[in-house]
Amino acid sequence: xxxxxxxxxxxxxxxxxxxxxxxxxxxxxxxxxxxxxxxxxxxxxxxxxxxxxxxxxxxxxxxxxxxxxxxxxxxxxxxxxxxxxxxxxxxxxxxxxxxxxxxxxxxxxxxxxxxxxxxxxxxxxxxxxxxxxxxxxxxxxxxxxxxxxxxxxxxxxxxxxxxxxxxxxxxxxxxxxxxxxxxxxxxxxxxxxxxxxxxxxxxxxxxxxxxxxxxxxxxxxxxxxxxxxxxxxxxxxxxxxxxxxxxxxxxxxxxxxxxxxxxxxxxxxxxxxxxxxxxxxxxxxxxxxxxxxxxxxxxxxxxxxxxxxxxxxxxxxxxxxxxxxxxxxxxxxxxxxxxxxxx
Amino acid sequence: xxxxxxxxxxxxxxxxxxxxxxxxxxxxxxxxxxxxxxxxxxxxxxxxxxxxxxxxxxxxxxxxxxxxxxxxxxxxxxxxxxxxxxxxxxxxxxxxxxxxxxxxxxxxxxxxxxxxxxxxxxxxxxxxxxxxxxxxxxxxxxxxxxxxxxxxxxxxxxxxxxxxxxxxxxxxxxxxxxxxxxxxxxxxxxxxxxxxxxxxxxxxxxxxxxxxxxxxxxx
Numbered sequence: 001x002x003x004x005x006x007x008x009x010x011x012x013x014x015x016x017x018x019x020x021x022x023x024x025x026x027x028x029x030x031x032x033x034x035x036x037x038x039x040x041x042x043x044x045x046x047x048x049x050x051x052x053x054x055x056x057x058x059x060x061x062x063x064x065x066x067x068x069x070x071x072x073x074x075x076x077x078x079x080x081x082x083x084x085x086x087x088x089x090x091x092x093x094x095x096x097x098x099x100x101x102x103x104x105x106x107x108x109x110x111x112x113x114x115x116x117x118x119x120x121x122x123x124x125x126x127x128x129x130x131x132x133x134x135x136x137x138x139x140x141x142x143x144x145x146x147x148x149x150x151x152x153x154x155x156x157x158x159x160x161x162x163x164x165x166x167x168x169x170x171x172x173x174x175x176x177x178x179x180x181x182x183x184x185x186x187x188x189x190x191x192x193x194x195x196x197x198x199x200x201x202x203x204x205x206x207x208x209x210x211x212x213x214x215x216x217x218x219x220x221x222x223x224x225x226x227x228x229x230x231x232x233x234x235x236x237x238x239x240x241x242x243x244x245x246x247x248x249x250x251x252x253x254x255x256x257x258x259x260x261x262x263x264x265x266x267x268x269x270x271x272x273x274x275x276x277x278x279x280x281x282x283x284x285x286x287x288x289x290x291x292x293x294x295x296x297x298x299x300x301x302x303x304x305x306x307x308x309x310x311x312x313x314x315x316x317x318x319x320x321x322x323x324x325x326x327x328x329x330x331x332x333x334x335x336x337x338x339x340x341x342x343x
Numbered sequence: 344x345x346x347x348x349x350x351x352x353x354x355x356x357x358x359x360x361x362x363x364x365x366x367x368x369x370x371x372x373x374x375x376x377x378x379x380x381x382x383x384x385x386x387x388x389x390x391x392x393x394x395x396x397x398x399x400x401x402x403x404x405x406x407x408x409x410x411x412x413x414x415x416x417x418x419x420x421x422x423x424x425x426x427x428x429x430x431x432x433x434x435x436x437x438x439x440x441x442x443x444x445x446x447x448x449x450x451x452x453x454x455x456x457x458x459x460x461x462x463x464x465x466x467x468x469x470x471x472x473x474x475x476x477x478x479x480x481x482x483x484x485x486x487x488x489x490x491x492x493x494x495x496x497x498x499x500x501x502x503x504x505x506x507x508x509x510x511x512x513x514x515x516x517x518x519x520x521x522x523x524x525x526x527x528x529x530x531x532x533x534x535x536x537x538x539x540x541x542x543x544x545x546x547x548x549x550x551x552x553x554x555x556x557x558x559x560x561x562x
Contacts, residue, residue, distance in 0.1 A: 088470075099559075100485075
């Protein structure tokens, strides 16, 4: 795989009346050809600005942005329009043209690209068929539901057969069920056309559902990035950890711990689940061997990218020396154990 | 009533002159006003063709011209009328003065409606690589068309009013007819009939505008 998009030390600030605001702060990031990269952050983290730097709707204050063979930061506006035409974009509020029909919306980028009428009609029909809205071709946007609007947005973004699709909070205005439909459609586009997708979101669920890799943004910086599984299994920053906790509820919160401690006098230990065969059996055998009683009191195991992910909180009972020995044996086996006892 | 019948030919001609003045100036001020209004919209900071200097200049010009009462405006541009139309009296001269005077009002109406167009759709068009001029013509104006048509009906009514004032400078038309043949000769029926015709004219214009706007807004 090679990088389709490269951001090198990119910053973007705005000078406002109340001083300089830095939206994107020295970000270096690559988007690999064919992958779905998720960029997650709270509103104001700079992710919307970041995505607009990729299709030159915003230009960086410093740094370089390279898409394919084009260094956007070195191109005149005329050339930037050409590059934009080769990158699809979908939006939180869909941004459909209300003065045009569904078919007219999908045809618009083709008109901009100078595609002839016959080819345009053929392509519009093909795209509407792909997103399942062929029967709505002559409807107007306000007659559609939110999910349908976003599907029109996707058809419109795909019209010129781009290599790259930018999704700016594309599911944030949709209900959970419709969100799942739209995410599935994006995944399908990625699989069937090999389209590279950058998904901007504040919902970790969207990242979990479709992203291959994730970048976590906080205050204009990318504070953590890596494979989705790795970041979920082992977030290394507080920001990433907070997002992971919004979808994985496998670790006890402070209040839960308090309750657990009151109910369970033994030692409390949380063990992150590892994706290896018979992992929980290994843990159970080790406790048994050291004559330690183990009761699972909290936790859960789910699946991410076809791999097990989660954590289990145990109450351990028995002699203190036996428990220490068991934990040492687990550590020797590469098992991480986190003490949940009150400090 | 006898006086009205005696002057029926003048009355018909006056209706013709009013219609001529109103429609010529509606089209001309519409075109000029759209151009000015679009400039006022797209040169704003953060808009399609942000340009502080262009915005400031057009904005100041519109602000200077617009508050001038039309009667004074017409008098002030007499040299211009002589130069362009060749005369300062008659419906042609009045239509030219009306076009120019109304264009600045149209500019503000166009600006108000286009500024309200959602930036998201403009950004969507930009993201497809469309040229700003193409976005203005194919997205900005169509998206603001419904309220824009309502704005034009408002201008139409204003033009009927202004065309009556143009009568004062020899523009002819219904206003002139009502004053010269009506009020100045104490022929009140002539005044009432003329006013009634003007009311009908305004109603028809407003009705047509509403119908078109409804079509554009599809509601």
